[in-house]
Amino acid sequence: MVRFLDLFKPVSRFIPEVRAPQKKVPFNARLMWTLAALIVYLIMSEIPLYGVTTGGTTDPYATLRIIFASNRGTLLELGIGPIVTAGLIIQLLAGSNIISFDRSDPEDRGLFTTASKVFSFVMVIVQASLYIVSGVYGVISTTQSVLIFVQLLAAGMVIMMLDELVQKGWGIGSGISLFIVAGITQNIWWMSFSIAPPPGGDGRSYGAIVALFQGIMGGLAPLEWIYRSGWPDMIGFLMTLVVFAFVVYVEGMRVEIPISHSSYRGYRSRMPIKLLYVSNIPVILAYAMFANIQLVGQFVWSRWNADNTNFVFNMLGMYNRTESGGMDAIGGLAYYTTSPGSLSGVAADPIRAMLYLLIVVGFCVLFSLTWLEIGGLGADQMADQLLQSGMQVAGFRRSKKPLEKLLNRYIPTITLIGGMIVGLLAATSEFFGVFGSGMGALLAVSILYQYYQTMVQEQVEDLYPFLRGALG
Incomplete structure (x- = not known):
C-alpha cells in the first residue's frame, strides 16, 4: 500500500528549496543572514499591492494579523498565513495517522518537508483567491484580480523561501518566529508612539503615550488622559x-x-x-x-x-x-x-x-x-x-x-x-x-526567549567547540 508521503516523491524534484549548508555556518554569518531575511520582510511589508485601494475601509482581519505577521494592502497581505494553515492541516493529518513517517529517516523527513511546501503553496493559491472573490478588496476588474493574485503568489513564495533559509541553518531560529516577533514589535511601537491622528478620532495622535501628553497639554479631564474608547x-x-x-x-x-x-x-x-x-x-x-x-x-x-x-x-x-x-x-x-x-x-x-x-x-x-x-x-x-x-x-x-x-x-x-x-x-x-x-x-x-537561548548556545559552541556534542 502506497503511503501518503510517497505521493510527493514525483514532485519533490520540482519543488524549489534552499540547500542546507555543507558545514556549520559561523554565528556572525548566521546573524547577518537572519538580519537580511528580516530586512526583506520589512521592505515587503511596506510595498503596497498594485491595483488595491484600502483607504477608508475596515480591516476584517485586524486582530488576526499579529500571528500572521501580515500587513494590509501590501505584498504581505497574507503574511505567513498560508504556511501556518498548511502546518495546521499537516499536523492534523499526522495526528489522525493519515500521514505516517519515521522522524529518524532522512528520506521521510525530506518527504514531510516537501509535503509541507506543497500544502503551503496550495494554501497561498486558495487564500489569495478567497481574498479576491470574497470582496475584501471591493469590486475590482478581472485585470486587477489577476495582478493581485500574481503579486500575492510571488510574495508567498518569497516568504516560504525566507523561512526555509533561516530554518535550514543559514540563519538563527525560525523564519516564522522572526517575522511574528517583528510584526508584534512594529504593532506595539505604532500603538505607543505614532504621531499620526487616526481618522474619526478625537484630534490627538494614534499613539497612546503621545496622546497622553497631548491630553495633559490640551487641558482635557484626567480620565481622558488615560482612557479613550476605540483607540490606544x-x-x-x-x-x-x-x-x-x-x-x-x-x-x-x-x-x-x-x-x-x-x-x-x-x-x-x-x-x-x-x-x-x-x-x-x-x-x-x-x-x-x-x-x-x-x-x-x-x-x-x-x-x-x-x-x-x-x-x-x-x-x-x-x-x-x-x-x-x-x-x-x-x-x-x-x-x-x-x-x-x-x-x-x-x-x-x-x-x-x-x-x-x-x-x-x-x-x-x-x-x-x-x-x-x-x-x-x-x-x-x-x-x-x-x-x-x-x-x-x-x-x-x-x-x-x-x-x-x-x-x-x-x-x-x-x-x-x-x-x-x-x-x-x-x-x-x-x-x-x-x-x-x-x-x-x-x-x-x-520567541525572544528562544532566540536568547539559541544565541547563548551558539556563542558557547563557537568559544568552546568541544562542548558542541554535549549541547546538541
Whole structure:
C-alpha cells in the first residue's frame, strides 16, 4: 500500500528549496543572514499591492494579523498565513495517522518537508483567491484580480523561501518566529508612539503615550488622559506591561524531575518540564483556524447568502456590509470566533464575550493535547529520548515503562493547564486593549526567549567547540 508521503516523491524534484549548508555556518554569518531575511520582510511589508485601494475601509482581519505577521494592502497581505494553515492541516493529518513517517529517516523527513511546501503553496493559491472573490478588496476588474493574485503568489513564495533559509541553518531560529516577533514589535511601537491622528478620532495622535501628553497639554479631564474608547490609551499600555510581566513569570514556572546518567553515577541533574510545555503552538493553530473560518465565511456570505436568509450558511457566518465597504460579522460561528475587541464591546454583548473566551480556551487546550503526540512531546517519546541519551530518573530502573509512567503523571496535566493559561491570556487581553494583544505578548516573550537561548548556545559552541556534542 502506497503511503501518503510517497505521493510527493514525483514532485519533490520540482519543488524549489534552499540547500542546507555543507558545514556549520559561523554565528556572525548566521546573524547577518537572519538580519537580511528580516530586512526583506520589512521592505515587503511596506510595498503596497498594485491595483488595491484600502483607504477608508475596515480591516476584517485586524486582530488576526499579529500571528500572521501580515500587513494590509501590501505584498504581505497574507503574511505567513498560508504556511501556518498548511502546518495546521499537516499536523492534523499526522495526528489522525493519515500521514505516517519515521522522524529518524532522512528520506521521510525530506518527504514531510516537501509535503509541507506543497500544502503551503496550495494554501497561498486558495487564500489569495478567497481574498479576491470574497470582496475584501471591493469590486475590482478581472485585470486587477489577476495582478493581485500574481503579486500575492510571488510574495508567498518569497516568504516560504525566507523561512526555509533561516530554518535550514543559514540563519538563527525560525523564519516564522522572526517575522511574528517583528510584526508584534512594529504593532506595539505604532500603538505607543505614532504621531499620526487616526481618522474619526478625537484630534490627538494614534499613539497612546503621545496622546497622553497631548491630553495633559490640551487641558482635557484626567480620565481622558488615560482612557479613550476605540483607540490606544494608557490603560491598554499599562495592561501591556502587566501582561508581559505575567508571561515572563509564567515562562519561568516549571516542574523539575531529578535525573542521573547511567554511565556516570555521580552525575546528577534535573529535567525541567515548563508550565507552558507546548509553548505558543496551540494559540497559533487556534487563531489560524479562526482566520480561515472568517475567510471562508466571508466568501460564502458574499456569494450565496448576502441577505442572511440561508439557515445553514448562517451557522457559518452572518455579515453586514459597512458604509466603508467592509464586512462586519453579526452572527454564526464567524461572529463568536471574533473578539468583541474592548471592554465596551464586552459590555455590549457579554454572551458573545463569554462564548469567545470558552471557544479560545477550549481550542487551545485541544491543540495543546494534540500537539503532545504530533510534536513528539508525549511521555512515550520523551522516555525514549531520555533513554537514548543515557539518562534515567533517580530511583527508577533504566527501563521505558516506569519512566513513561512517571512522565505521564506530569506532562498531560501540565499541558492541560498550560493550554488553559494561554487561551485565557489571549482572549482576556483583547478585552483590555493590550497592545499587540495577549497572544502577541505570549508569542513575543516565548520567541525572544528562544532566540536568547539559541544565541547563548551558539556563542558557547563557537568559544568552546568541544562542548558542541554535549549541547546538541
